[in-house]
Amino acid sequence: MPTHYSGNVLIPGHLHASWSVRAALTIGRPVSKLRALFQPPESRAARAFEESILANTKSAEKAARQAVVRRERNVVMRSRLRTALRDVTQAIASGKKESAQSAYQTAVPVIDTMVTKGMIHKNKAARHKSRLAHGIKGMK
Secondary structure (H helix, E strand, C coil), rough: CCEEEEEEECCCCCCCCEEEHHHHHCCCCEEHHHHHHCCCCCCCCCHHHHHHCCCCCHHHHHHHHHHHHHHHHHHHHHHHHHHHHHHHHHHHCCCCCCHHHHHHHHHHHHHHHHHCCCCCCCHHHHHHHHHHHHHHHHCC
């Protein structure tokens, strides 16, 4: 059904050619809640948030926005941790003890940061560090 603006609410009427189908499905919603739909998304998480607006209150909308930002940050941090662990594991597998030790020295602060940030449990961090150190110690 075509729509147009009337005050602050989108109502049945005229549909502008540049609007998406999602806008047609939001008839009767306040325009302030629809602004995000018409802006280009910055990331996959933001796009997912746009497609599933479920918040009914302003505080819920803010919490949803914060969740998107936190998720993006967590993805980056988790990737950094996995990369650090992979670098040490690959160095151990290659048999180069010096490069494995240097990779381990760079990985330990990353692992400890993840504990401080609450990304992983301290016991998991200890387990990672212990296994990596044991792998390096076993090298000749």
